[in-house]
Each structure stands twice: as C-alpha cells, then as structure tokens.
Amino acid sequence: MRTLVLEEFGRMALADHPVPDAAIGEVLIRVAYTGICGSDIHGYTGHNGRRALGQVMGHESSGTIEGFGPGDHPRGLALGDAVTFNPVVLPLEDRLEFADREQHSPRKSVIGVDPTRHASFADYIVVPAVNVLRLADGMPVEHGALVEPTAVALHAIRRAGVTGRERVLVVGGGPIGQSVVLALQALGVAQVFVSEISPVRRTLLEEMGTTVIDPSAGDLLVALGRHGGPVDITIDAVGSTRSLADALACTVLGGTICLVGMGEPQVRLDAFAISTAERTLVGSFTYSARDFADAAALVADNPLTADALISRVIGPESADEAFTNLANGDDIPGKVLVAFAPTAEFAR
Template identity: 30%
Template sequence: MKAAVYYGPNRLEIDDVIEPEPGPGTVKVKVGFNGICGTDLHEYFAGPIFVPTKPHPLTNRQLPLTMGHEFSGTITAVGAGVRGWSEGDRVAVEPIYKCGRCQPCRAGNYNVCQQIGFHGLMSDGGMAEYTVVPADMLHRLPENVSLELGALVEPMSVAYHAAALGEAGAGDTALVFGAGPIGIGLWFALRGRGVEDVFVVEPAATRRQAIEALGAKTLDPTQSDVPAFVSDHTAGAGADAVFDAAGVTPAVRTALACVGSRKPMVSVAIYERPIETPLLNLVLNESRIQGSLCYTAADFEAVIELMAAGIYDTTGWVSRIALNDVVGEGFEALHAGAKMKVLVDPAI
C-alpha cells in the first residue's frame, strides 16, 4: 500500500509498504482523510522533534515512520478480543498512547501523560491507505458526520479542550488570537458552548476573510487598538476568557492586556521562541495564564456531538489533496501560507 513515510527533515516519501493487519485488541482502518497539522510541519521542516530516534517506551517504534495523527476512516478488520466494533463502522481516531501509571494518568488527565505518544508520530499513522490502531482509540461517527469532518475531530478537540478550560459561558465575552485551524476551532467550540460574543484577532487579511465568511466577528490588530476596544465593549471589565492560538509575542502581550479580573488567558499555541510575559496586569487583576494540551475522550465526544448538530463548517478553509501530492500541495503550501488546512485523501 502507499504511505507517506518520514525519514527526517525535508524528507517525506510516498513509499510502498506492507499493508498492516490487526492483532489482539486492535482494528484495521481504511483511512478516509488525514489532516496535516502544525506539529507535522515542525517535524518536516525542523525535526525530528517528537518523532523518536530511539524506541518509544509505549510503542517501541522510532524513525522512519508513516506520519498522520488526524484521521478518520472505516474499519475493515477486527483483531482478537475486540468488542463493540465491526467491519464497516466509521470512526474518528483519538491517537494518544498513555502509560496508565503516572500521576496524571491515575488522575484521569492522560492528555499530559509523562510518557505520552501519538499514533502517527510515535507509531505508523494515518497518512496511508490503511493503518492499525488500538480499539480504545476509536470514536464512532454518526451517519450525518462525514469522514471529512471526522478527520477534523482531532484538531477541533484540541480547540474544544482549550475552550472548556476557559470556562466562558452564555453572556460572556471571549477573544481568540489567531485564525488558523485551532483559532477557527476555538470559535466553533465557544459558540457550541453557548458563547455568542466572540471576537477573533488576526492580522492576516486572508485568514480574517475566511473566518468572517463563517460568521465570525474579527479585529485587525494592525488597525485597531484591541485592548481599548475590549475595554469599551465590556464597560471596563475586560474579556471573560482570552485564547492564544497564535504563539507570537505581540498576540500574548495584547491578550494579557485584554483579560478581565480573575479571568484566564488560555494558551493553546506552540511557541518556537521564548516569550517575555508582562506580569503586572496579571498581578493587578489576579488574572492567570492557563496552559492547554491535547484533549481527552470527553472532548472527542463533545466535538462529534456538535458536528452532528451542524455546528462545524469546512467551507473556505479546508482543502483536499491526493497522497501523492502531500509534499508540494500539502507541507510546502501550508508552510508558505497558501492554504489553511489540508486533508489528504489516500484514495486519489
């Protein structure tokens, strides 16, 4: 079968590899779509970062690996001991490997497992025609949720987890910094959780236009004094929750100037460079910075439920490409900013 195999920086090859078969406790999935995310880009252009160069403690796998951890598909074979799943079931895959023994795992917070692994980063993943996954990674897709949307459950769950940590509700004001895929996901998640007063702060005109077409209210930080706007809009109270999905110093500084008293700035970005954090506003307001990593099964189920209710829309920001085009039309195009979100279709 065909698979996108990662060998190191700037080396991702479409190889013919052995088609996997399920063992005990696992299922074989025919991949419908696989998304390319920011982590994949970091690995391709600057890695290996998370991809292990020696056997991972939970998967025993190392470079080279088939990439892809954001995917959906259809079960084609079921391994011994698997219950509740059958051939033909359509699924989204929650790609976390967890140890089950460390303190976060014992507390139910396996998204911060001390040995965490990901299918498609620490094992062969979904950027292929088929992949084999443990049955406990599976989430059933309702009939009205397409495989295309199903491939977005993973990144949208990253955003949903952050939105939940922000604790904003009906009647609150929220700000999202960055209108990339996670920023868009935050906007969807907040609205799905009943927060109507949401502003997305984004300097790039194309990204503002894309999220505006979905119905979002936006602010251009190069043209507007965002903290002054928020202060006026909230009668001086500040935002009830602020989310950084941009990962750059100007966004963090502006976000911290907008957050209200005893309210959070939730960070769900990857920071490539150290950021100097102005703490005075945090101290004076008793506001806080909250980190957010990945998701849990509850986030996956919440996103799937919202998708079934029609909350999510791929119009204008999601592109689809063939597996053979994954480097040029995928990684290179995303890195250049020519596309926002790319789903790889292994069937074409």
C-alpha cells in the same frame, strides 16, 4: 500500502510499507482523510523538534474499519463503520488512574507524534479499539478528520472555564482558532472576537459570524474598545510573545487566558499583567477521552461549519508540495486534508 515518510526536514516522500496487522485489542482502519496540523508543519520543517526523520506523521483522521485483532469483537464497532480515532494512547495499566485526564499519563504515546509508530498519513493504521470512535450516522467521513482539532479546542475552552456567558477573544484564527470558534459557538457564546492577520482567514471567520480584528492594523485593545472593551476570557491559539502580550492586554482584570498555541517554545511576558491584574494563565494540551467524544458530537451537530473549515482536499502525491507551501506561509483559510480513500468528490 502508501505512506508519507518524512525523509528529511522539508521533504516528505511516498513510500511503500506492508499493511499493518491488528493485534488483540486493536482495530485496522482504512484511512480516508488525514488533516495537516500546524504541528505537522513545524515537524516537517524541523522547527519544533517534535517529529523525527523517517517518521510517518498524521493524527487527524477518519476512515472505515477494515479489520479487528484475532478473536476480537470490540464493543459497538463493526466492519465498515466510519470512524475517527483518539491519538492519545495509554498503556493498559494507566487507563484507570488517568481516566478523564488521559493526557496526563507520563507513559502516553501520541499517534503522529511518537516516532516509533506509523501514523495516519498512510492508507492504513492500526489503533487500540478503545481509541476508536464511531462517527454519528450520516456524518460525512471527511468531517471525522476535524474531530481531533475540535477536541483540542474544546479542551482549551474547558480549561479556560468558558460557561457560555462570557465575551471571548481568540488570538489567532488558523485551524485551531477556527475550531475554538466552532466550539464556542456550539456552547452558546454570543460574543466571539478573533484576532487574525491573514485576510483570507478573516473572511472565513467573518462568515462564521465572529467579530474579526486585524492586529497588524493597530492596537488590538483599542480596536476591541469599539466592541465593548476587554474580554472575560482569551484563548491564545498562537503561543508567541506577541500573542500572549495581546491576550493579556485584552483580558479584564481577574480574567483568564488559556495558552493552547505552541508557536514558540519560550516566551517573555509581563509578570505584572498576571500578578497585579490577578489574571489566570492556564495551559492546555490535547484532550481527555471525554473531550474527544464530546468534540465528535459537536462536529456532527455542525455540518455546515465543518464544511466551511475544510479548504482543500488533496491526494497523497501532492502532500509534500502542500507541506512546503504551508511552511512558506501559503495563505489557505482553513484545513487541508490529504485524501487516501476519498468518499466524496470535492470542488474546493
């Protein structure tokens, strides 16, 4: 089968590996689509130190079930089912203790991050059956690749305590910020503001019905003042000193900021903007199994938005070029999917 191997930082190449065997309790998936995540780009450049050379990355995927482990008939799954998978894999002994907070298991392995596992920039992948989720009937298979980033988004807004009545600012309108918008709108949040520097992304976000602000055009809080002033909750989908400063400045006293972007491993922040202003700063990373399942339903219920969030579908042979271009700041509004077994023709 074809795999995309990170041969050196800044270069990925197609390689040939044997199709993996599903062991007991595992499912063999024929990968249809795998999305390129910002963390993959930073792994590709070597920037975040969270990917290793020789690794096959990929954690935002959909496909069809091609086989089961010997003697297995996992609950609710059948050959040929269109599925996605939750990349957060727990050892058996942790599953009970960390139920509903699987991401807290210190022994978890995240498919696509863990260098010892071949992940889903490949024709096939083997995944524990408990991590496999059947797509809703009629859901386009390519939308299944959006479930993972939507789960990241849904978990972040749950961490921030969004109930639906708040005014919410999203700092950073890239794919995670866009998924946050999808999740906020699905929760009924009427006033969503997005700060984004890229014009093509701003256009996409405007089409999604949000109020979009260009932070490079002037002070963000001043711009927000034309739309009712500071917000109750801010989701920082960038994660830099600059974005956190914007997030703190634009959130009301006593409000909440959720840090989900991982742009910089270290940031400086104004301590008084948290202490004397009594703001709450919460962190968010991945999702629970429940968040993941809820995100799948959310994507299934919003096919038009899901469609709008996929900007480009490319073949594996073009992946290295796409990674290079994305790393160099290629201005693509939404998600790029690598199609290993496309189920539809695309004109994007």
